[in-house]
Amino acid sequence: MTVRVVRAPWVLTGRAPSPALPRCAGEGEGAAAHLSGGRLAEPPPRSGGEGGGGAATTPALIADGAVALDGDLLLAVGPAAEVEARFGPGERLDAVLLPALVNAHTHLELSHLHGRVPGGDGLPSWIQLLVAARAAEPESDIAVEDGVAALTRFGVAAVGDVSNGLGSIPWLSRAGVAGTVYQEVFGFTGPRIERALAQARLLAERAPPLGPGLRRVLTPHAVYSTHLPRLVELLAAGPASLHLAEDPAERRFCSEATGPFAGLHRSLGVTDLPRLGRSPVEVVARHLRPGTLVVHVVDLDDEDRALLARSGATAVLCPRSNLHIGGRLADLPKLLEAGVPLAVGTDSLASAPSLSPLAELATLSRAWPEVSPLALLQLAWNGAAVGAPAVGRLEPGRAPGVLAAPIEREELGDAPFDPCRWLLDVFGREELPFTWLARHRPEPSA
Ligand SMILES: [Zn+2]
Structure with missing residues (x-):
């Protein structure tokens, strides 16, 4: 097994495992909770989740996060310190990592x-x-x-x-x-x-x-x-x-x-x-x-x-x-x-x-x-x-496709960087190209 660890300032883990949308810090239950009062995105959780840990505990946004990959297979996602403790030091990318x-x-x-x-x-x-x-x-x-x-x-x-x-x-x-x-x-x-x-x-x-x-x-x-x-x-x-x-x-x-x-x-x-x-x-x-x-x-x-x-x-x-x-x-x-x-x-x-x-x-x-x-x-x-259930969530043990959205170093600057808003308002609006860290590999149907 050849493990590749990639560390980035932000990792988004994707869709919540249940039909409910993910809860973000400061939000209550229910879909209406996603209509936040202002333009400010959710304050990102700074810790929590276990490297490669259970789907239920991995937060939606991880600051200073990492993924560990074996080819296209995702072995772990979580705070960089935890993933690196298990799999060794990673290469650093100035990017937001996210599911395909x-x-x-x-x-x-x-x-x-x-x-x-x-x-x-x-x-x-x-x-x-x-x-x-x-x-x-x-x-x-x-x-x-x-x-x-x-x-x-x-x-x-x-x-x-x-x-x-x-x-x-x-x-x-x-x-x-x-x-x-x-x-x-x-x-x-x-x-x-x-x-x-x-x-x-x-x-x-x-x-x-x-x-x-x-x-x-x-x-x-x-x-x-x-x-x-x-x-x-x-x-x-x-x-x-x-x-x-x-x-x-x-x-x-x-x-x-x-x-x-x-x-x-x-x-x-x-x-x-x-x-x-x-x-x-x-x-x-x-x-x-x-x-x-x-x-x-x-x-x-x-x-x-x-x-x-x-x-x-x-x-x-x-x-x-x-x-x-x-x-x-x-x-x-x-x-x-x-x-x-x-x-x-x-x-x-x-x-x-x-x-x-x-x-x-x-x-x-x-x-x-x-x-x-x-x-x-x-x-x-x-x-x-x-009909592609693995796509859209960084779940260890699957190959959902992992993307990197490269960030210019100066964009990270000193003002608080909001990766979700940046993905929409800059990366998405300008239709910038993604780098694929791993491709989606569908599991054979049972
Ligand atoms: Zn149509």
């Missing part, structure tokens, strides 16, 4: 449309522009490969990649990115969805092999695009990802069977559009469960948030895409307060400027400065949401 990240919603196959689909007029208009751009421009393997390389640069070890053509599988597999490829189908009428499902099954049979830790599941696109009985079956069949409540036009479609989405269906010859329910969330709520991702959730009311929280589904926020398409963000403080499990995604390059989850969190941080940066970082450490 998760981009829980993207569409790599749209990478060739980077900057090509204008937004600002809401989702129905944007979809029409997207469909036209896709028809005009063939997909590009090079753009997908570049997208996967960018994910690696941005510290991403696991994805939720929504795909119609499954073209991302070889690139993700080759790069060792884990998670889920959500093979998406849509079709509002019975015949259309049956055709889409048949095509999807054929495509899946011919799909290239999946890399370690990567799985493929069939998934419905959205309530306004997918035949409801089939949509419900797909949600019941296992993990799935559903675009939900991205735009007020969806609510209108569900509650009144009017508006641009209804117009689109009528133009396709659908004459008997039913009213589906009060809101898109209400239409599907009882079919959601842990393992379902609901993506965007911008247009919610209190009742919707309560339904989501009860379902156990994870809401994936894609703030920069939402701003580009509709000029609106999901209400993060209200989602935290309601106790809805959360993750973050970028959406595709057709609506987001890059595939960096930290840059998404920087946008949320600017919009909601009252939410603590450590609470925000939790959204990028939700490996379990995409």
Whole structure:
């Protein structure tokens, strides 16, 4: 065994082992506690935890911390003095060490449309522009490969990649990115969805092999695009990802069977559009469960948030895409307060400027400065949401992927350095590249 010890001014240990978010010094219980009164991050614990010790006792932030690695396997994490006492003196890095990240919603196959689909007029208009751009421009393997390389640069070890053509599988597999490829189908009428499902099954049979830790599941696109009985079956069949409540036009479609989405269906010859329910969330709520991702959730009311929280589904926020398409963000403080499990995604390059989850969190941080940066970082450490449970937490005995975010020495300066805020406001906002100390190695499934 060759042990590598790396010591750094700050080590973040990642997601709390339980579904609850981590408690920070000065915080009480419950999600609402993460809405700290000011911009100040949590005062970091200076001690505690045991080198390589139990998950329950390792603090979320360790000042002067260290990791011990055997290849990609994490042997220990804790205060540097404790880790070095066990494994010998470490190399020193001016960096923040942290677990690898998760981009829980993207569409790599749209990478060739980077900057090509204008937004600002809401989702129905944007979809029409997207469909036209896709028809005009063939997909590009090079753009997908570049997208996967960018994910690696941005510290991403696991994805939720929504795909119609499954073209991302070889690139993700080759790069060792884990998670889920959500093979998406849509079709509002019975015949259309049956055709889409048949095509999807054929495509899946011919799909290239999946890399370690990567799985493929069939998934419905959205309530306004997918035949409801089939949509419900797909949600019941296992993990799935559903675009939900991205735009007020969806609510209108569900509650009144009017508006641009209804117009689109009528133009396709659908004459008997039913009213589906009060809101898109209400239409599907009882079919959601842990393992379902609901993506965007911008247009919610209190009742919707309560339904989501009860379902156990994870809401994936894609703030920069939402701003580009509709000029609106999901209400993060209200989602935290309601106790809805959360993750973050970028959406595709057709609506987001890059595939960096930290840059998404920087946008949320600017919009909601009252939410603590450590609470925000939790959204990028939700490996379990995409079927990669080891990703997002430095847990000894696993290989979650370990990142170093290099700090310029002068940034450490004399003013108190807040590593979580720096990660969002400087490293994330500027989209700086991570150094990988260890890669994620998924454990073989039992
Ligand atoms: Zn999407």
